[in-house]
Amino acid sequence: MDKFQQKKEEIKNAGMKMFAAYGYYKTTLEDIAGVMGMKKNSLYYYFESKDALFKEIIKCEMQTHLEQQNIILLKKISAEDKTVEIVKNFISFIRERSVKFTIRIKSYLEIVKVIKNSRADFDNSECNILSEVLEEGIKNGEFKKINSKQFADDVKMTVESIINNNYIISDAEFVHEINFDEISQSILRIVKFLIEGIKIQDK
Amino acid sequence: MDKFQQKKEEIKNAGMKMFAAYGYYKTTLEDIAGVMGMKKNSLYYYFESKDALFKEIIKCEMQTHLEQQNIILLKKISAEDKTVEIVKNFISFIRERSVKFTIRIKSYLEIVKVIKNSRADFDNSECNILSEVLEEGIKNGEFKKINSKQFADDVKMTVESIINNNYIISDAEFVHEINFDEISQSILRIVKFLIEGIKIQDK
Numbered sequence: 203m204d205k206f207q208q209k210k211e212e213i214k215n216a217g218m219k220m221f222a223a224y225g226y227y228k229t230t231l232e233d234i235a236g237v238m239g240m241k242k243n244s245l246y247y248y249f250e251s252k253d254a255l256f257k258e259i260i261k262c263e264m265q266t267h268l269e270q271q272n273i274i275l276l277k278k279i280s281a282e283d284k285t286v287e288i289v290k291n292f293i294s295f296i297r298e299r300s301v302k303f304t305i306r307i308k309s310y311l312e313i314v315k316v317i318k319n320s321r322a323d324f325d326n327s328e329c330n331i332l333s334e335v336l337e338e339g340i341k342n343g344e345f346k347k348i349n350s351k352q353f354a355d356d357v358k359m360t361v362e363s364i365i366n367n368n369y370i371i372s373d374a375e376f377v378h379e380i381n382f383d384e385i386s387q388s389i390l391r392i393v394k395f396l397i398e399g400i401k402i403q404d405k
Numbered sequence: 406m407d408k409f410q411q412k413k414e415e416i417k418n419a420g421m422k423m424f425a426a427y428g429y430y431k432t433t434l435e436d437i438a439g440v441m442g443m444k445k446n447s448l449y450y451y452f453e454s455k456d457a458l459f460k461e462i463i464k465c466e467m468q469t470h471l472e473q474q475n476i477i478l479l480k481k482i483s484a485e486d487k488t489v490e491i492v493k494n495f496i497s498f499i500r501e502r503s504v505k506f507t508i509r510i511k512s513y514l515e516i517v518k519v520i521k522n523s524r525a526d527f528d529n530s531e532c533n534i535l536s537e538v539l540e541e542g543i544k545n546g547e548f549k550k551i552n553s554k555q556f557a558d559d560v561k562m563t564v565e566s567i568i569n570n571n572y573i574i575s576d577a578e579f580v581h582e583i584n585f586d587e588i589s590q591s592i593l594r595i596v597k598f599l600i601e602g603i604k605i606q607d608k
Contacts (some may be wrong), residue, residue: 311573314573314574315573315574315576318574352594353598356591356594356595356598359567359570359591360563360566360567360595362570363563363566363567363569363570363571364562364563364566366566366569366570366573367562367565367566367569367570368566370514370517370518370569370573371517371518371521373518388559388562391555391559392559392563392599394602395556395559395598395599395602395603396595396598396599396602397602398601398602398603399597399598399599399600399601399602400598400601403606
């Protein structure tokens with residue numbers, strides 16, 4: 203990594219820590235420059251705006267995540283097991299980012315809304331991976347003929363909703379204080395029933 | 406209804422409107438007294454505290470709702486249809502309250518957290534109704550032998566999570582601006598797959 207790239211990485215890290223602590227709106231490029239011991243004008247050399255910086259952070263995190271999801275796609279296991287692994291990996295992704303960046307719940311809920319648009323491509327790619335697994339299951343006789351794209355969307359939306367709802371009702375201040383094992387268990391119970399609903403039953 | 410009761414109802418209505426607009430924490434008994442053209446001291450004659458007033462509002466709304474859920478329990482339809490009707494009725498309950506009280510989304514998300522404890526009994530009663538329907542389905546051969554209490558809890562939690570998540574990601578200011586038909590459709594798709602997952606398939 204050259205010096206320019208390395209500096210960019212450092213700014214992204216500092217930026218994410220600020221966004222996680224103070225939310226998207228309250229954090230300014232000036233704040234981030236301050237933490238980096240840089241002048242705001244030098245920061246523009248790396249990122250043209252707060253929005254551009256934020257989008258690049260999100261893009262990076264999500265690319266890494268999508269690569270992991272694609273690896274599951276290639277595994278030699280049943281479509282059912284792949285579906286469960288993809289959901290598990292998605293939960294781990296959310297959980298790991300929360301620990302990595304010490305995200306305040308209030309900031310998280312704000313960020314969820316801010317990134318809704320800039321992550322649309324990513325959401326689509328993730329749903330496509332899941333829908334590919336479902337199609338595989340339909341072809342090999344594991345699953346009934348369902349609308350795989352819609353089912354994938356619904357599963358992803360359900361998993362995210364359960365995670366976010368746990369944030370809303372929690373009295374914790376930081377995401378990493380939340381009992382993720384419990385959330386994870388209830389999500390996996392739900393997802394297994396959903397899979398059961400599309401499975402062709404053994405006669 | 407005697408005069409005392411009538412006044413109490415008026416205070417509850419005024420209170421809920423304030424809570425819906427300004428949230429639980431920002432609303433004071435003094436504000437509510439002001440809107441009612443009463444002195445704060447006279448208000449104490451009807452409710453000993455903001456918390457007591459709030460709890461009574463929630464209790465009332467939920468009792469009406471539970472009565473409706475109990476009527477579904479008695480219908481002469483399949484356990485599957487009852488499950489769907491109970492979920493539909495729950496969605497309508499949330500939707501109607503939102504319109505009735507013109508709830509600001511920010512207030513709603515705050516209230517969800519505030520009432521978490523005071524509505525535990527209600528949540529339990531609602532889950533018991535759903536779990537009774539599931540037991541009925543297990544007995545009459547519609548459903549597989551599942552942990553009906555846990556499944557009922559999971560279904561209720563999922564439905565609520567999807568509704569609340571739609572509130573979080575929405576750019577709307579008021580709950581009634583949200584497209585409830587769309588939410589309702591995706592919830593019902595999910596619930597039908599969940600039911601499919603516990604159904605004994607026709608051979």
